[in-house]
Amino acid sequence: AQSVTQLDSHVSVSEGTPVLLRCNYSSSYSPSLFWYVQHPNKGLQLLLKYTSAATLVKGINGFEAEFKKSETSFHLTKPSAHMSDAAEYFCVVSRFGNEKLTFGTGTRLTIIP
Amino acid sequence: GAVVSQHPSWVICKSGTSVKIECRSLDFQATTMFWYRQFPKQSLMLMATSNEGSKATYEQGVEKDKFLINHASLTLSTLTVTSAHPEDSSFYICSASGGREKLFFGSGTQLSVL
Numbered sequence: 001a002q003s004v005t006q007l008d009s010h011v012s013v014s015e016g017t018p019v020l021l022r023c024n025y026s027s028s029y030s031p032s033l034f035w036y037v038q039h040p041n042k043g044l045q046l047l048l049k050y051t052s053a054a055t056l057v058k059g060i061n062g063f064e065a066e067f068k069k070s071e072t073s074f075h076l077t078k079p080s081a082h083m084s085d086a087a088e089y090f091c092v093v094s095r096f097g098n099e100k101l102t103f104g105t106g107t108r109l110t111i112i113p
Numbered sequence: 114g115a116v117v118s119q120h121p122s123w124v125i126c127k128s129g130t131s132v133k134i135e136c137r138s139l140d141f142q143a144t145t146m147f148w149y150r151q152f153p154k155q156s157l158m159l160m161a162t163s164n165e166g167s168k169a170t171y172e173q174g175v176e177k178d179k180f181l182i183n184h185a186s187l188t189l190s191t192l193t194v195t196s197a198h199p200e201d202s203s204f205y206i207c208s209a210s211g212g213r214e215k216l217f218f219g220s221g222t223q224l225s226v227l
Contacts, residue, residue, distance in 0.1 A: 044218040
């Protein structure tokens with residue numbers, strides 16, 4: 001069984017300040033973990049993924065996430081927020097890469113000018 | 114890069130009619146396609162998994178006779194919502210897998226049933 005919990009349904013940060021979106025997972029095996037972004041009325045875009053290689057994963061648009069097995073966490077960070085980062089972010093877990101994905105409930109990121 | 118095309122992007126239909134949504138992989142062969150449903154302010158929920166040439170596998174609670182899935186080729190899967198009702202109004206999104214490192218999502222279809 002697998003599940004993922006996004007700890008914040010909504011996060012607001014000022015432009016130029018750091019972003020932290022929190023995600024905890026539960027899995028009975030070594031999971032694959034992903035972060036996807038969804039802009040309004042658009043499909044999902046993969047930001048980054050962890051598949052048992054390096055624990056610090058760098059993604060697109062300056063985002064990165066660190067896999068911490070001891071804390072069962074996979075938090076998403078970005079040093080400096082941009083207005084274009086405003087979107088819905090989903091933390092996702094699966095057993096083997098592209099197998100059945102389990103989505104978190106999402107975190108809406110708002111950027112304050 | 115690889116692209117998954119989903120059509121239509123939005124559709125409005127009358128209650129009782131059927132609606133077909135297409136999902137195409139444009140530059141790779143998708144051995145497996147997934148269909149998700151997303152209600153407002155909720156997460157994506159997997160509805161079914163379809164493999165080319167075989168019957169789709171539906172998640173618990175999803176009516177297979179209502180949500181017909183056809184995966185007739187390696188580049189096309191269709192979802193037909195039969196006898197749609199207002200409670201079927203939702204955002205439907207597909208994803209296509211071309212192997213372990215290839216998984217891409219379509220842009221989604223917003224279905225509104227009047």
